[in-house]
Amino acid sequence: MTLSLLISAVLQLILFTSIPYVYWFFTSRKTSSFVKWIGWKKPQVVSRRQFILCFILTATIFTSLGMLTTIYMLDKDTLASSQFYGTGLKGLIPALIYSWMQTSLSEEILFRGFIGKRLSSKFGFAIGNSAQALLFGAVHAVMLYSSAGFFHSVVVMILAGFVGWSIGLLDEKLSAGSIIPGWVLHGLTNLISSIVMMYQWM
Numbered sequence: 217m218t219l220s221l222l223i224s225a226v227l228q229l230i231l232f233t234s235i236p237y238v239y240w241f242f243t244s245r246k247t248s249s250f251v252k253w254i255g256w257k258k259p260q261v262v263s264r265r266q267f268i269l270c271f272i273l274t275a276t277i278f279t280s281l282g283m284l285t286t287i288y289m290l291d292k293d294t295l296a297s298s299q300f301y302g303t304g305l306k307g308l309i310p311a312l313i314y315s316w317m318q319t320s321l322s323e324e325i326l327f328r329g330f331i332g333k334r335l336s337s338k339f340g341f342a343i344g345n346s347a348q349a350l351l352f353g354a355v356h357a358v359m360l361y362s363s364a365g366f367f368h369s370v371v372v373m374i375l376a377g378f379v380g381w382s383i384g385l386l387d388e389k390l391s392a393g394s395i396i397p398g399w400v401l402h403g404l405t406n407l408i409s410s411i412v413m414m415y416q417w418m
Contacts, residue, residue, distance in 0.1 A: 217299075221310045225318035232322035236330035254329035260392035267390045267397070274382040275401050281375045282409040300413040311410035320402035324383075327352045329395045332384050345384040353377025 240250050251257070261267045299314075300307040327348050336344025357373035364372065383398040391397045 217303075217307075218310050218313070221299075221313050221318070225313050225322075228318050229322045229325075232326040236325065239330070239334070253333075254325055255333060255387060255393050255395035256325075256329070257394050257396070259394035259397050262390055262392065267386070270382060270386045270390055271397065271401060274379060274386060275405055277375065277382070278379045278401070278405040279408055281372070281379065282405065282412075300410045303414050305414075307410070307414045311407060311414060315406035315410055316399075316403040319406050320399050323352075324395045324399045324402055327380060328384055328387050328398050332388070333393070336388065341388060345381055345388065348384060349377045349379075349381035352380030 236254055237250060240248075240253050244253055300311050303310075331351060332344055332348035334344070335347050338344070339347075353373040353376040356376040357369040360372055361369045383401060386401070387393065387395050387398045
């Protein structure tokens with residue numbers, strides 16, 4: 217399980233990173249390094265109080281989204297974290313790979329580090345951040361549509377979209393453009409969801 221998940225995580229990370237990398241290579245490689253261009257840099261917290269409030273609020277909504285979809289909307293086997301169902305402690309390492317690399321890192325690079333930043337630089341933060349959030353929510357809804365149905369997919373899209381918007385705000389406005397806070401938040405919430413599955417609490 218660990219090896220196959222690691223291979224899958226690396227392949228997804230390569231795929232999600234290659235798209236912004238190709239764009240950067242042809243447009244911005246002479247003016248900035250790729251890692252800084254996508255926002256992989258030390259966060260500079262503008263307002264600690266606002267940062268903490270946004271982090272906690274977004275993490276709470278993100279975690280609640282996972283719990284709600286598990287309890288009320290979907291069969292547990294539908295969720296990506298269901299692969300850890302009942303594994304107990306032996307699922308910890310695979311869960312860490314899934315939470316911190318396969319989902320959070322690859323998605324933060326693509327949605328906040330690439331799509332959000334590029335659209336914000338062209339159309340302004342309000343439009344750029346809203347667009348990446350809408351796309352983030354829509355992708356999650358499409359992934360669940362066949363098993364969740366239209367209504368539940370719309371609910372997931374709205375909630376996931378709000379989470380994506382809040383992470384964009386956390387990164388761009390409260391962390392000076394660093395995607396690391398969003399990555400940490402995303403990884404923690406996915407890990408919580410995986411641990412819930414590991415110990416069959418749902």
